[in-house]
Amino acid sequence: MVGITSIGFHIPVYRLPRNVIAGAWQTRSLGGDKAVAGHDEDSLTMAINAAHDCISRLPPKTDASAVFFVSTSSPYKEKQVGASLASSLDLPPNSYTADIAGSMRGATIAMNLAMGMLKGNLAKQAIISASDCRLGLPQTDLEQRLGDAAACVSIGENDPIAEIIASYSVFDEFLDFWRMEHDTFVKTWEERFVLSEGYMRVVRKAVSEFLKRNNMPAEEFSKVILCGPDARSQAGIAKALGFDEKAQVQEPLFSAIGQAGSAEPLIMLGASLEKAKAGDRILFAAYGDGCDIFALEVKESIPRVLEGNSLGKQLSRRTNIGYEKYLSWRDLLSVGFPRRPDPEMRSITRRWREQKRILAFYGAKCKKCGTVQYPPQRVCVQCRSKDDFEDYKLSGRTAKVFTFATDGLTPSKAAPVVNAFLEFDGGGRMICELTDCDPASVKIGMPVELTFRKLNQFPDMYDYFWKARPLAV
Numbered sequence: 001m002v003g004i005t006s007i008g009f010h011i012p013v014y015r016l017p018r019n020v021i022a023g024a025w026q027t028r029s030l031g032g033d034k035a036v037a038g039h040d041e042d043s044l045t046m047a048i049n050a051a052h053d054c055i056s057r058l059p060p061k062t063d064a065s066a067v068f069f070v071s072t073s074s075p076y077k078e079k080q081v082g083a084s085l086a087s088s089l090d091l092p093p094n095s096y097t098a099d100i101a102g103s104m105r106g107a108t109i110a111m112n113l114a115m116g117m118l119k120g121n122l123a124k125q126a127i128i129s130a131s132d133c134r135l136g137l138p139q140t141d142l143e144q145r146l147g148d149a150a151a152c153v154s155i156g157e158n159d160p161i162a163e164i165i166a167s168y169s170v171f172d173e174f175l176d177f178w179r180m181e182h183d184t185f186v187k188t189w190e191e192r193f194v195l196s197e198g199y200m201r202v203v204r205k206a207v208s209e210f211l212k213r214n215n216m217p218a219e220e221f222s223k224v225i226l227c228g229p230d231a232r233s234q235a236g237i238a239k240a241l242g243f244d245e246k247a248q249v250q251e252p253l254f255s256a257i258g259q260a261g262s263a264e265p266l267i268m269l270g271a272s273l274e275k276a277k278a279g280d281r282i283l284f285a286a287y288g289d290g291c292d293i294f295a296l297e298v299k300e301s302i303p304r305v306l307e308g309n310s311l312g313k314q315l316s317r318r319t320n321i322g323y324e325k326y327l328s329w330r331d332l333l334s335v336g337f338p339r340r341p342d343p344e345m346r347s348i349t350r351r352w353r354e355q356k357r358i359l360a361f362y363g364a365k366c367k368k369c370g371t372v373q374y375p376p377q378r379v380c381v382q383c384r385s386k387d388d389f390e391d392y393k394l395s396g397r398t399a400k401v402f403t404f405a406t407d408g409l410t411p412s413k414a415a416p417v418v419n420a421f422l423e424f425d426g427g428g429r430m431i432c433e434l435t436d437c438d439p440a441s442v443k444i445g446m447p448v449e450l451t452f453r454k455l456n457q458f459p460d461m462y463d464y465f466w467k468a469r470p471l472a473v
């Protein structure tokens with residue numbers, strides 16, 4: 001039985017209230033907030049964090065063998081991020097990796113590809129991590145509408161939380177939202193035309209055909225997800241297709257996150273699954289130059305979606321920021337830093353040599369005395385035995401702040417920088433930057449979790465590494 005075996009999320013903690021944007025431009029506010037990626041986040045980091053969150057809920061021994069990175073805003077125009085994702089997840093080298101770019105329904109395109117790979121015995125489990133960080137031109141509605149987030153699903157046969165019982169896809173060439181080679185901001189056309197002739201026409205026709213082909217009446221579904229650019233049009237299509245707007249339609253989380261690009265369909269699916277019970281049927285449709293539709297049947301393992309950092313928990317964790325900070329974090333406003341030497345760039349050779357330590361976050365454990373060390377060393381600090389270590393994975397582990405120092409001089413878009421000496425639960429210590437926290441709230445003994453971030457951004461390359469942030473309560 002092919003189905004969704006797990007789902008995970010990364011919703012940035014930062015929120016920009018839309019009335020703050022409206023206040024800056026003296027325009028109307030669309031209400032609610034948009035989620036904003038931190039100064040050290042991008043589509044790659046958010047996708048990796050969502051994927052780690054997803055696998056934390058997988059049944060044991062369900063290694064993935066295919067990985068898809070889905071985004072319209074990859075930090076790289078040329079370079080596969082799927083390989084970074086697979087390396088961070090520490091997958092076997094013969095895993096299949098791919099990037100799917102440019103489409104709002106990239107996640108469901110990947111789901112269809114994964115289902116085909118599973119049926120053809122080309123993969124046992126596929127991880128699909130969709131992440132977007134798109135920009136709307138300042139002072140336009142799109143600036144308020146677009147939000148940053150990532151979500152990840154795994155597709156497999158082992159103990160799914162929701163079985164895929166039917167699927168259907170159509171393509172439909174339509175220019176509604178786009179970016180050209182040189183564009184920083186998303187472009188669009190006249191709103192009414194885009195909604196009525198694009199999203200509403202395509203999704204309504206495709207879902208109607210899907211229901212007819214599978215002989216499934218609208219009332220059979222407890223939830224219907226009609227992912228698209230606007231809540232009112234979603235409700236309009238649902239009504240036209242015979243769904244009950246209040247009881248059946250999944251709300252798009254517009255006021256909590258905003259339109260999260262290619263991550264949005266999976267976020268809406270997650271919101272739906274967190275409220276579902278075994279036996280429920282969900283109709284799941286994603287739109288973008290066509291439409292992908294799935295009918296899902298929720299299984300007994302569904303309580304798994306509420307474990308750990310669930311979507312509901314991530315949505316409740318939030319810190320408001322101001323408009324200037326948002327502009328500076330997205331490189332739309334230049335700001336000054338204390339005059340200090342620039343950080344040193346780690347060479348590509350060194351980065352490649354230390355890939356396992358950096359991406360999959362491996363330390364070493366002394367085989368003789370059990371001491372955990374990070375970074376891995378040749379001699380044990382405790383018992384002095386030499387070259388007698390085994391790999392020890394630190395990602396996914398929690399730690400406590402042993403001690404810390406606040407540094408107001410290091411150039412940072414979120415100064416002051418807090419560097420903490422962490423003590424991992426289960427052993428091991430390391431110095432690490434703290435993020436997603438108010439420096440004044442950091443305390444000795446504070447529990448933290450690891451999160452993958454941009455450590456530095458140089459003119460020619462990104463430098464990624466793990467940071468720590470306060471553990472969600």
Ligand SMILES: [Zn+2]
Nearest residue numbers: 366369380383
């Ligand atoms: Zn030792």
